[in-house]
Amino acid sequence: xxxxxxxxxxxxxxxxxxxxxxxxxxxxxxxxxxxxxxxxxxxxxxxxxxxxxxxxxxxxxxxxxxxxxxxxxxxxxxxxxxxxxxxxxxxxxxxxxxxxxxxxxxxxxxxxxxxxxxxxxxxxxxxxxxxxxxxxxxxxxxxxxxxxxxxxxxxxxxxxxxxxxxxxxxxxxxxxxxxxxxxxxxxxxxxxxxxxxxxxxxxxxxxxxxxxxxx
Amino acid sequence: xxxxxxxxxxxxxxxxxxxxxxxxxxxxxxxxxxxxxxxxxxxxxxxxxxxxxxxxxxxxxxxxxxxxxxxxxxxxxxxxxxxxxxxxxxxxxxxxxxxxxxxxxxxxxxxxxxxxxxxxxxxxxxxxxxxxxxxxxxxxxxxxxxxxxxxxxxxxxxxxxxxxxxxxxxxxxxxxxxxxxxxxxxxxxxxxxxxxxxxxxxxxxxxxxxxxxxx
Numbered sequence: 001x002x003x004x005x006x007x008x009x010x011x012x013x014x015x016x017x018x019x020x021x022x023x024x025x026x027x028x029x030x031x032x033x034x035x036x037x038x039x040x041x042x043x044x045x046x047x048x049x050x051x052x053x054x055x056x057x058x059x060x061x062x063x064x065x066x067x068x069x070x071x072x073x074x075x076x077x078x079x080x081x082x083x084x085x086x087x088x089x090x091x092x093x094x095x096x097x098x099x100x101x102x103x104x105x106x107x108x109x110x111x112x113x114x115x116x117x118x119x120x121x122x123x124x125x126x127x128x129x130x131x132x133x134x135x136x137x138x139x140x141x142x143x144x145x146x147x148x149x150x151x152x153x154x155x156x157x158x159x160x161x162x163x164x165x166x167x168x169x170x171x172x173x174x175x176x177x178x179x180x181x182x183x184x185x186x187x188x189x190x191x192x193x194x195x196x197x198x199x200x201x202x203x204x205x206x207x208x209x210x211x212x213x214x215x
Numbered sequence: 216x217x218x219x220x221x222x223x224x225x226x227x228x229x230x231x232x233x234x235x236x237x238x239x240x241x242x243x244x245x246x247x248x249x250x251x252x253x254x255x256x257x258x259x260x261x262x263x264x265x266x267x268x269x270x271x272x273x274x275x276x277x278x279x280x281x282x283x284x285x286x287x288x289x290x291x292x293x294x295x296x297x298x299x300x301x302x303x304x305x306x307x308x309x310x311x312x313x314x315x316x317x318x319x320x321x322x323x324x325x326x327x328x329x330x331x332x333x334x335x336x337x338x339x340x341x342x343x344x345x346x347x348x349x350x351x352x353x354x355x356x357x358x359x360x361x362x363x364x365x366x367x368x369x370x371x372x373x374x375x376x377x378x379x380x381x382x383x384x385x386x387x388x389x390x391x392x393x394x395x396x397x398x399x400x401x402x403x404x405x406x407x408x409x410x411x412x413x414x415x416x417x418x419x420x421x422x423x424x425x426x427x428x429x430x
Contacts, residue, residue: 013406013423014399015230172387174411174423178403184229188393191228196389198421200413206421208228208389 002139003146003166006156007066009183010035010171010205016180017153024082027094029180035173038205039063048100058201062169071145072138073101076155077109078181080124086111093124101150104141106134108155131155131162153181160187168194168210217354218361218381221371222281224398225250225386225420231395232368239297242309244395250388253420254278263315273416277384286360287353288316291370292324293396295339301326308339316365319356321349323370346370346377368396375402383409383425 011017012035019031028035039045044063046054054060077086085091086109093099102121112126125141127134138147149159159165170183194210201207226232227250234246243250254260259278261269269275292301300306301324308314317336327341340356342349353362364374374380385398409425416422 014402172413172421174406174413176399176402176405178401184391186393187229187391190391191389196419198387198389198415198419200415200421204411204413206387206413206415 002071002142002144004135004149004159004164005070005146006149006151006165006168006170008039008063008169008171009151009153009156010038010173011153011183012173012175012177012180014176014178015182015184016177017151017156017183018078019177019180022078022083027082031177031180034175035171038171038173038201038203041203055203057203058199058207059203059205062171062207065169066148067102069146070103070148071142072103073105073148073150074134074138074155074159075105075107075150076152077107077111078154079150079152080107080109086113089113092116092118098122104138105150106138106141108134131159131164135159135164153183157183157185157187160190163193165210166212168208170208170210172206172208174204217286217357217359219350219364219374219379220285220361221364221366221380221383221385223254223278223384223386224366224368224371225253225388226368226398227388227390227392227395229391229393230397230399231392232366232371232398233293234392234395237293237298242297246392246395249390250386253386253388253416253418256418270418272418273414273422274418274420277386277422280384281363282317284361285318285363286357287318288320288363288365289349289353289370289374290320290322290365291367292322292326293369294365294367295322295324301328304328307331307333313337319353320365321353321356323349346374346379350374350379368398372398372400372402375405378408380425381427383423385423385425387421387423389419 019029021029038059042060042063043054043056044060081091098120099122104123106125106127112128116124197209199207234244236244253274257275257278258269258271259275296306313335314337319338321340321342327343331339412424414422
């Protein structure tokens with residue numbers, strides 16, 4: 001069965017997945033890279049940027065679940081680009097010529113454009129669709145493998161609200177952003193559909209995993 | 216030095232310290248007792264209600280920091296009673312004749328009334344005062360010992376915003392309340408004043424401790 005999975009999605013203690021004031025210069029707004037510093041110290045990240053080093057502890061063990069068995073990604077317009085990217089015909093995401101997805105990648109947008117084939121196996125497809133429709137398209141493209149729901153907070157929240165997520169890994173970072181885009185709004189009683197585990201890391205972050213139960 | 220301390224303050228994953236719809240019948244609103252079940256299983260709690268049993272693990276280790284070295288408590292009107300308690304001259308809190316505070320206990324309210332002496336060392340004092348003024352009064356009463364800031368969420372948030380808390384223990388419970396009173400609003404950059412540790416428990420909750428740094 002092809003699962004819908006969230007990995008390495010970081011939020012602040014007060015529940016923000018990104019800051020306020022996102023722009024071309026500040027992809028995460030006033031949050032900067034503070035939600036992701038835990039990941040930059042992992043061996044997973046060092047490997048990805050082609051360096052040696054990094055820690056091989058619990059943060060790394062979680063971080064490297066990102067790839068295995070994933071055949072497609074779905075992301076929101078706000079992850080793909082700065083507000084207004086759809087007016088820039090040259091915009092191809094933040095990640096350079098070889099993005100880290102290496103699969104078909106579906107961008108949910110009200111401004112679809114033709115698909116863009118990148119290096120390394122990533123093809124960006126642009127869809128104006130509901131979460132359920134997008135998941136159906138991504139599953140087809142994933143060819144039996146799982147689909148990663150890549151974020152941002154709004155997209156994950158919509159997929160959770162539609163009860164489409166099978167497995168979710170959230171990383172709670174001990175800082176208070178105060179403003180931005182919240183992950184948890186309007187999700188009362190979500191825990192009834194999931195087994196939830198919490199594991200704190202010596203780095204200070206806490207890993208939460210949500211595993212959908214049969215019910 | 217007399218510290219201002221928070222202990223055993225439980226919130227949901229989405230940051231609510233109490234639910235919506237608090238009343239005489241539902242002190243925590245729609246949250247019920249779900250934020251406190253972790254504590255009811257500790258040896259600390261069993262001791263308090265005069266029974267034997269309970270677990271002696273990490274939840275218990277944190278729970279029993281509640282008393283040691285505390286000479287006074289400050290709480291909000293919403294912890295002391297249901298909405299409208301000030302119109303009931305007989306109301307003496309939720310805790311029966313022998314409340315679990317055993318010290319002078321200051322209730323922040325816009326409707327002060329004469330002090331009430333209870334059994335076991337608890338005296339309720341009613342104050343219409345700012346956080347800083349209340350802390351000064353409680354410190355005097357604590358006679359050199361620490362002051363516990365007892366909650367609810369609004370009161371703790373106000374004391375945090377005024378940078379009056381020296382030590383805080385928050386328990387994150389893996390459920391989504393969706394509505395109620397939030398602890399974390401308007402506290403951007405709070406982490407800069409504290410060392411924060413996170414420890415997950417096999418019970419599923421995560422203990423957060425905030426220790427004020429010198430800065």
